[in-house]
Amino acid sequence: MSQQLSAGTAAALVPDTAHGPSARPASPGNRRFPAPTWTDTVAAEWLKLRAMRATRVIAWLGPILGVALCVLLAVAVGLESDTWSAQDRADFDPLLFSLISGLVSGVMIILLGVLAGAGEFRTGLIRVTLTVTPRRGRVLLAKVAVVAVVSWVGFTVVAVLATLAVQPVFHAYDLPGIAAAHLDAGEETRTLVTAIAVAPVLPLIGLSFAVLTRSTAGGVTSVLGLLFAPEIAGGLLPSWVADHILIYLPGAATDSVSRTGAEDAGHLSVAVAVLVVAAWLAFFLGAAHRTLQRRDA
Amino acid sequence: MISVRELTKVHGRAVSVDRLTFEVTPGVVTGFLGPNGSGKSTTLRMIVGLDHPSSGEATIGGRPFRELAAPMREVGVLLDAKAAPAGLRACQHLRWLARAGGLPRGRVDEVLAEVGLTDVAGRRIGGFSLGMLQRLGIAAALLGDPGILILDEPVNGLDLDGVRWVRALLRRCAGEGRTVVVSSHLMSEMDQTADEVLVLGRGRLLAHGSVTEVTRAGTGTHVRVASPRVDELAALLRIAGAAVVPAADADGTLLVTGLVVAAVGDLAAEHGIALHELAERRASLEDAFVELTGDSLDYQGRSPS
Numbered sequence: 298m299s300q301q302l303s304a305g306t307a308a309a310l311v312p313d314t315a316h317g318p319s320a321r322p323a324s325p326g327n328r329r330f331p332a333p334t335w336t337d338t339v340a341a342e343w344l345k346l347r348a349m350r351a352t353r354v355i356a357w358l359g360p361i362l363g364v365a366l367c368v369l370l371a372v373a374v375g376l377e378s379d380t381w382s383a384q385d386r387a388d389f390d391p392l393l394f395s396l397i398s399g400l401v402s403g404v405m406i407i408l409l410g411v412l413a414g415a416g417e418f419r420t421g422l423i424r425v426t427l428t429v430t431p432r433r434g435r436v437l438l439a440k441v442a443v444v445a446v447v448s449w450v451g452f453t454v455v456a457v458l459a460t461l462a463v464q465p466v467f468h469a470y471d472l473p474g475i476a477a478a479h480l481d482a483g484e485e486t487r488t489l490v491t492a493i494a495v496a497p498v499l500p501l502i503g504l505s506f507a508v509l510t511r512s513t514a515g516g517v518t519s520v521l522g523l524l525f526a527p528e529i530a531g532g533l534l535p536s537w538v539a540d541h542i543l544i545y546l547p548g549a550a551t552d553s554v555s556r557t558g559a560e561d562a563g564h565l566s567v568a569v570a571v572l573v574v575a576a577w578l579a580f581f582l583g584a585a586h587r588t589l590q591r592r593d594a
Numbered sequence: 595m596i597s598v599r600e601l602t603k604v605h606g607r608a609v610s611v612d613r614l615t616f617e618v619t620p621g622v623v624t625g626f627l628g629p630n631g632s633g634k635s636t637t638l639r640m641i642v643g644l645d646h647p648s649s650g651e652a653t654i655g656g657r658p659f660r661e662l663a664a665p666m667r668e669v670g671v672l673l674d675a676k677a678a679p680a681g682l683r684a685c686q687h688l689r690w691l692a693r694a695g696g697l698p699r700g701r702v703d704e705v706l707a708e709v710g711l712t713d714v715a716g717r718r719i720g721g722f723s724l725g726m727l728q729r730l731g732i733a734a735a736l737l738g739d740p741g742i743l744i745l746d747e748p749v750n751g752l753d754l755d756g757v758r759w760v761r762a763l764l765r766r767c768a769g770e771g772r773t774v775v776v777s778s779h780l781m782s783e784m785d786q787t788a789d790e791v792l793v794l795g796r797g798r799l800l801a802h803g804s805v806t807e808v809t810r811a812g813t814g815t816h817v818r819v820a821s822p823r824v825d826e827l828a829a830l831l832r833i834a835g836a837a838v839v840p841a842a843d844a845d846g847t848l849l850v851t852g853l854v855v856a857a858v859g860d861l862a863a864e865h866g867i868a869l870h871e872l873a874e875r876r877a878s879l880e881d882a883f884v885e886l887t888g889d890s891l892d893y894q895g896r897s898p899s
Contacts, residue, residue: 333666
């Protein structure tokens with residue numbers, strides 16, 4: 298799917314060469330019209346999201362906050378590193394460190410997912426969207442594609458920027474830089490790749506909640522509630538609930554996908570986690586689709 | 595061609611559209627009239643597939659709107675000019691719309707020029723006046739050069755020049771053989787813009803026909819006739835089925851409703867009655883409208899804004 302998606306976004310960025318002279322505006326009476334393609338719908342959703350003011354704010358704030366967080370933590374780690382044992386020093390992972398930026402970019406892309414869905418309902422723009430593209434399933438799918446790609450790109454860009462920004466800090470404290478990362482071990486690569494791969498999961502659930510509640514506040518509250526409520530409630534509930542039920546919730550299952558050491562208590566095996574995450578996505582997006590189809594706009 | 599058959603929309607217990615059946619033909623401007631809350635917008639939303647009918651159906655060229663392959667090229671829609679995204683520039687808004695409709699990008703500049711917004715194409719929509727928003731909404735409806743135009747209250751917020759411009763545009767579009775539906779609660783406006791009118795009240799179709807037909811049906815339209823043998827004439831007219839009242843402003847003058855002007859003249863000639871005045875006084879569409887919808891105003895006493 299990702300190939301198709303990136304083709305869609307790429308098409309949005311290049312001038313419209315697909316429409317030749319044959320696509321001239323039709324005069325009334327000429328009833329043979331070229332139908333807009335799937336790519337057109339994705340491109341339109343992308344243009345719309347990109348042009349929103351909130352998107353631009355997030356696009357600036359996300360990297361700045363993400364990098365700032367990583368640099369601050371890097372300084373804190375550096376200050377503490379005097380007291381490290383040789384083992385601690387060997388365990389220190391300069392590459393995965395910057396995934397901490399995901400705390401910020403994760404929230405930012407969840408916001409974007411919610412905005413992509415709910416922003417239009419507030420202004421009534423959704424009626425315009427659905428009259429130009431009455432196939433509502435296609436509109437939702439286009440939003441899914443845009444949110445997924447933006448999540449992947451956003452998460453990765455912030456992580457890369459954070460990685461670069463912390464190198465001088467590590468160097469100053471005489472900690473190993475990324476050149477020393479054990480990429481060949483495979484473990485780190487896997488963690489990195491899966492962390493990026495699952496980035497769109499929560500934004501897409503946010504998008505679903507936004508379509509279901511038709512409200513930005515409703516969407517954000519729902520998805521953050523879904524994410525943090527189990528963490529908070531988990532401590533109050535018997536441990537078997539946490540071990541056998543809460544780990545199947547979307548947030549925990551997503552963490553299980555990107556984590557190694559599947560035998561650890563509190564984590565699902567990767568295969569199960571992937572299935573659970575896919576099932577959650579199908580459930581939420583399915584509900585959003587059903588609601589969008591049936592409700593009056 | 596827009597076809598609406600037995601179209602009904604029920605919200606809870608309230609029936610907002612009640613078994614509407616009508617067809618809108620190409621080549622004329624069809625005015626969709628009704629007081630606020632009469633079901634105009636709900637009907638338009640059902641025609642363009644936004645609201646689901648409780649029963650009945652609305653089709654565009656025989657197919658439901660949601661099944662059209664290239665909707666923007668077939669139907670241009672303006673439902674709410676204020677729905678345009680405030681954060682976007684006018685050209686950005688039209689650009690994503692063009693893309694969504696699979697339309698060539700050059701159309702954006704063409705429609706901007708057509709509605710006179712070229713100079714403000716780069717400005718954010720948030721700073722637009724209602725009149726500019728209406729023009730932008732009309733530009734969006736024209737993007738696909740569609741054979742059908744559906745515009746909900748397009749002259750709201752326009753100044754006199756703007757109103758004239760919309761009127762000319764609608765005329766031109768109809769003249770090019772397009773189907774043009776334009777709704778309004780301003781009757782005086784429709785009187786000058788529309789060829790055909792559909793009058794709605796409480797979700798029901800109260801009248802459908804040319805502006806002349808609809809105004810003639812109302813009692814406001816009457817024949818004014820003066821004669822030296824006025825009492826004799828009045829009796830004959832009543833026998834012929836007309837309602838007759840003496841004119842308040844002149845002796846020997848009658849106001850006749852229920853007969854067309856020719857019938858009154860013929861009747862007088864048949865009986866050798868001389869006439870000193872014979873004229874049809876057409877009621878305005880507004881009068882006819884007030885009469886038609888008098889019983890179906892939801893909020894009596896609150897004049898339509």
